[in-house]
Amino acid sequence: MNEVVPASVPVDGLLSVAWLVIVLPLAGAALLLLGGRRTDRWGHLLATGTVVAAFAVALACTLALTERAGRTVSLDLFTFIDTGNLDVTAGLLFDPLSAVFALLITGVGALIHVYSIGYMAHDPGRRRFFAYLNLFVAAMLLLVLGNSYVALYVGWEGVGLASYLLIAFWHTRPAAATAAKKAFLMNRVGDVGLALAIFLMFAQLGTTSYAGVFGSVGLLAGGTVTAIGLLLLLGACGKSGQFPLQAWLPDAMEGPTPVSALIHAATMVTAGVYLIARSAPVYDATPTARTVVLAVGAVTLLIGAIAGCAHDDIKKVLAYSTVSQIGYMFLAVGLGPVGYAAAIAHLLAHGFFKAGLFLGAGSVMHAMDDSVDMRRFGGLARKLPITFVTFGLGYLALIGFPFLSGWWTKDAIIEVALDRGGWSGWVLGGVAVLGAGLTAFYMTRLMLMTFFGRPRWEEGVHPHEAPASMTAPMVLLAFGSVAAGFLLVAAFPLSGWLEPVFGEPEEAAHLVSPLVVSIVVTVVVALGALTAWLFVGRREVPTTAPARVSPVVTAARRGLYADTINESLVMRPGVWLTRALVWLDARGVDGAVNGAAAALGGGSARLGRAQTGFVRSYALGILGGAVLVAGALVAVTA
């Protein structure tokens, strides 16, 4: 209705079927779920095929997009809801931002599908697994390709469902079932924020489409925009595992490892960054909300890094690392226009190396009879050479080894943080540098405990390298870990590609020379790695975690007490309240009703006998009531 459609040029050719990107994996999921056991034999191949095909379509659409002026295409598909003033059209927005996400999701998604063919080869539920994985890809694509907040919300909850199904994939394990429920619930808390933001947009602007909202957000009062920004942030925190809603993400590692790689590292958990980057026009109008975004990012960055230092479960360490790295991205988007492109670049690079790291962890688990305890690993470098090399490259990329991906993208964020200037710039920059050192510590510790040192394997474990269907995706992602940063920052700057979304990249006047930043960061990273070697590398790793440790280590082991806080502030009072209400409803409300009924029935305790008295008294009551009403009417109208 009140929408400003940016792309007035009619959409033709390939871009007019961009919806295929979503429909292909969705059809795969539907076919596998409805087809039942008939599809057991080839279902996984079909599912992989749909994602590869979706990647091909996404790539072709992106190439077609480069030809178009403005590099933005809006595609209306059908009327979803149209009543009163509300007009929600199901439509897609294909622009540089959604294009890079579509490529990341389908590209990394396709690799992880291939990997899962090997990883899940002997699982009786393989077909179900691939169906859910396809469902996830479809929902995630809808999330990033929708052209309105409602479409985003539909995809947003869709990925939440897929995440729930996949965390609980081995649902006979109570821990997996509980982790899935926890993830869904904490996400729903965030969803309340997202939903309220959408309601507020509609109430104030009469529209929920990106074009409509961004076109008139400038007319809104400051307080309203800040409210919208903070509500969106709440949603983003839920989905991306950011403070204070971060506690679900480490538990989500109960899901199969390919799920951790795709959903809980590379794509879904970065949806919050997408939401904030996509809503750039909103945040540009509210410095207050933006400051909260970067504060959340800085706090989470440290929480994740500290907790990552103390865990012995290889997947939990990687999960806390993800929490921490997404903190970097939040910090960057919170810095505003100078940070958007840096955040997206780090997001893409992180998608490659963290997915690679998780697949490597899966390969290690595959070799170690599904064990995740790093204290029972050790000396795996020679047994798993491909895993070691690819994982090692991902490790170097993550800690920011010079000229690998993380070095380019993380340093860019640290620079932007320092450029903010003033005391806050120094604090944020300092936090980011400290985080880099901690990252080097926990990742080096992980490397040393897993691949180096004396084997501490359980009896009967015979490590062996994974099949080619698993190692091939690891190798490809390793290439990405090495080169993505250089390609996205130096060779083909992402900021230029994203210009139609975020505007002209600013050439910031650096307060601190990038060279100095780079040297300082590299030194801190080296110190972190060295500390890890001093603590772990040069002495024997005990096979059980030491019990007598400092309060700091205990706090880190318990994720800085996030679960404790949630349980004592929300869960236990909730249980208490629920029990009290159940009692109240039975004794109080219903008791009052039954008591009144008994009194009406002449004090009879037995309902059977009360019944006759009842009906009579009601008949009397109704007679009296009718007389009363009629009398009142006569009195009033007379």
Next chain:
Amino acid sequence: MTDVPWLVLMIVVPAVGAAVVAALPAAREALARQLALAVSLLVLLLAVLTTVAFDPGGERFQLTTSVAWIPDFGVDFALGVDGIALSMLLLIGVLVPVVVGASWRDTPLPRPGRPARSMTAFWAWLLLLESLMVGVFAATDVFLFYVFFEAMLVPMYFLIGSFGGENRQYAAVKFFLYSLLGGLVMLASVIGLYVVSNSQLGEGTFAFDALRQLEIDPNVQKLLFAGFFLAFAIKAPLVPFHTWLPDSGAEAPIGGAVLLVGVLDKVGTFGFLRYCLPLFPDASRDLAPWVLVLAVAGIIYAALLAVGQSDMKRLVSYTSIAHFGFIALGIFAFTTEAATGAVLYMVNHGIATGLLFIVVGMVIARGGSRQIRDYGGLAAKAPLLAGVFLLAGLASLALPGTNSFVSEFLVLIGAFPTRPVFTIIATVGIVLAALYVLLMYQRVMHGPPRGVLLVDEDGAGDHDPADHGAGDHGAGGGATAVPERGAGGATAVLEAPARARVLAVRDLSGREIAVVTPLVALILVLGVYPQPLIDLVSPAVEATMSDIGVDPGGSTPAAPGSTGTGGTD
């Protein structure tokens, strides 16, 4: 086609069917249920044809029939539907055959010392109920509406009281008296309306269209409103008038529970829209904040209670009370979007909660217990059953992609501009909805096999699952307590003893798949493409909005730049 009295047919066909079935000898149970299925499918066909004959862009009330009934009091047998009523007739048309299929193998609980009851009566009451439900939505004469409203209680009373669980008598009587009380108070208001029309028009009438034109003194409006409101607030229970529903929902046979919560209770919310708002616009506006307090309190209160339930059928009943809160919020927010959402909610809730009740019934049919703690790990044994259970649950928590999302979203986004505070509180309810659905799903479906899935090989432990339902809620699943598992004489135990083995549980049978498929399909289709349904109900919703003086164009958003959210609360 418009000359065919479709609405009369929709009332007469199931009534005649009920009479024929009732006349069958008690031994002809198989024939009775076949007849019931045939008749209900015929009514579904009639509902579809009625919809084809209906013109969404035409007159407000269509397919009208009017015959003088009690001329002395101006009572007419007047029928007619608008889009809202028609959508409810479609819901009835779909749900009754599904309920027949779901109840296909039900048998009544044995009665000590007396021969088992024949199911023939069950099918007859079911068809009679269908006829009366059509009547209550199709009536355009307020007195006729009242007659159907009260008559509807009788078949439901017998469905619960004769075919329900252990505590069926208590539940049935409570249901009956509660509803009767509301109905009688409403009768006082109906008579009051007649008196007013007599003094204003010179001739008393019960015709809805005539009554709508009355100019009633605001204070009188409040009195009359209160009578209607109490009846409707009991029927679509708003807290604190709700306590009869968990008992009835838990004790009713599954088929009865589906129709009770899916259709019967909607008469209450339908009544708000059809009678309270247009007839008493001033009173509705004045009293709306109080209604909204009840609605929103119910959303949170009933959801918390649902979280705390140990009986699956009670749990689903409490979720419905929370959902009725959303519907009431949509109606009394006075915007086109929210009211459209409320109407869609009435349809979608019937489908989604209907499916949830049916699936819960299928679980109970396998385990013989309503208690959540008697189950665990069912998903590994019956994946299809678990999948449908989850889908019904997701629809209940209004996940996007399911039909309920559209209605809940419309209610909330439509109510926000006029009632931001109430809407914010209601939105918190979506977290609680996720909690009660996923808690129940996890406990019943996930984890290692336990409860009724385990048998002690020695048969030593004799923990009959029914024993665990101690307390006042009973345990047997009522008419659905026929275990479909092939456990000859094996006893179920709660904790896994050393020698326990996991029992085979049948996944969905062909009949059960046929029963759930239409509802599953509707949940998904209406979740992705709801606009045809919106187009069907919109004109009637807009007419209702103009009756209370709201611009039917919709909630006008505050001008951009204004600081407030245009709220009045």
